[in-house]
Amino acid sequence: MAAAMRIWYCLNRTLFFNSSGADSMSMHNYECIGLLEPAFIGRCMDALRNDYYLSPDAICPPKHIDPLSFRGDLIEAYGIAMTALLKNGSWGAKLIRINEYTNKTSSQTILFDSHGDIVVNVDSTELTRLRCALMAALSLDVYYKNREKSGLSVGFIGAGKINALTMVVFQYIFSISTFFVKPNPSNPTGGVPEFSDTRRIHLPSDLGICDIIVECATSNLRENVIELSDVDPGVLQNNRLYIAQNSGWIFGETFRETLPSFTDHIIQINQCLLRKFDWPWDTKEVIIPYDIKDARFSYDYCPCGAIVYLTGIAIADLIIVEQARIEGRIRRSKF
Numbered sequence: 001m002a003a004a005m006r007i008w009y010c011l012n013r014t015l016f017f018n019s020s021g022a023d024s025m026s027m028h029n030y031e032c033i034g035l036l037e038p039a040f041i042g043r044c045m046d047a048l049r050n051d052y053y054l055s056p057d058a059i060c061p062p063k064h065i066d067p068l069s070f071r072g073d074l075i076e077a078y079g080i081a082m083t084a085l086l087k088n089g090s091w092g093a094k095l096i097r098i099n100e101y102t103n104k105t106s107s108q109t110i111l112f113d114s115h116g117d118i119v120v121n122v123d124s125t126e127l128t129r130l131r132c133a134l135m136a137a138l139s140l141d142v143y144y145k146n147r148e149k150s151g152l153s154v155g156f157i158g159a160g161k162i163n164a165l166t167m168v169v170f171q172y173i174f175s176i177s178t179f180f181v182k183p184n185p186s187n188p189t190g191g192v193p194e195f196s197d198t199r200r201i202h203l204p205s206d207l208g209i210c211d212i213i214v215e216c217a218t219s220n221l222r223e224n225v226i227e228l229s230d231v232d233p234g235v236l237q238n239n240r241l242y243i244a245q246n247s248g249w250i251f252g253e254t255f256r257e258t259l260p261s262f263t264d265h266i267i268q269i270n271q272c273l274l275r276k277f278d279w280p281w282d283t284k285e286v287i288i289p290y291d292i293k294d295a296r297f298s299y300d301y302c303p304c305g306a307i308v309y310l311t312g313i314a315i316a317d318l319i320i321v322e323q324a325r326i327e328g329r330i331r332r333s334k335f
Helices: 002-016 038-053 125-144 161-174 204-209 253-258 266-274 314-326
Strands: 030-032 064-071 074-085 091-099 104-112 118-123 153-157 178-182 197-200 212-215 241-245 261-263 306-310 330-332
Touching: 038 125, 038 161, 038 314, 074 314, 091 314, 104 125, 104 314, 118 125, 118 314, 118 330, 125 161, 125 241, 125 306, 125 314, 153 161, 153 204, 161 178, 178 204, 261 266, 314 330
Parallel strands: 153 178, 153 212, 178 197, 212 241, 241 306, 261 306
Antiparallel strands: 030 330, 064 074, 074 091, 091 104, 104 118
């Protein structure tokens, strides 16, 4: 835990603060503070489990996506509008603009309370990273259920800030400390926390010893896509969980042809696929049939492993930011 706390301090400076020392989530009237404290991360995990995973009444319409520009046949930049209604009557939205070629993302999250007052209005760049990490943790927790998780080894494709934060969250929640990191060719020197058992690797086949593989490395190049045979040449690894952020551009067609596929939002991901936002090189139509609330999303049900595509859902962002507000971690800025 001491090592984790040192990593927390370093990440808190690099991910959540700007050069002046102020919170980088400051925008308009509010800012978020202390989002990487271990106790807060644990309470956010509980809130996601109770208010999203275990809640049949969770209301989260599919995101609306507008293409803004193209580069050849692929989308270069697009805008996203996402809304959700929380169980306490709070309602909110997240607006995002993304350019896949410049890697520039701008986003804002707004939350209204049940009386219609704006109680949160923050830049959501770092909020998005925390939501990605926590949804990966929730997926891992649901899949393995009551099994011991501290001894699991996790491989990461991509060495950016989302995977770096995911490592910290996995360490906090599950006491996992064995990590393997394969940087994306577009970001070969990304900043990855150096836990005692962290190793950088270079080939997809080096990931074959991992129990879980997390991908967060959007690729615009066909040659960066990997297939199942690249991870396990000639053999299908029994019961490995693949977690795909950004809908898993790096994971090729054989993953969808071979493994049971799950997601955080069935309608959302299948609408996106119809508009060719994901997996532009697939040769067959793809439908993801199950979400992670389905009983089949389980280590015991999937003897040959499974893959979960996390598309980013507004209800997860809003649950986290509402938890921050309840704890007094949303405060008015001097504006």
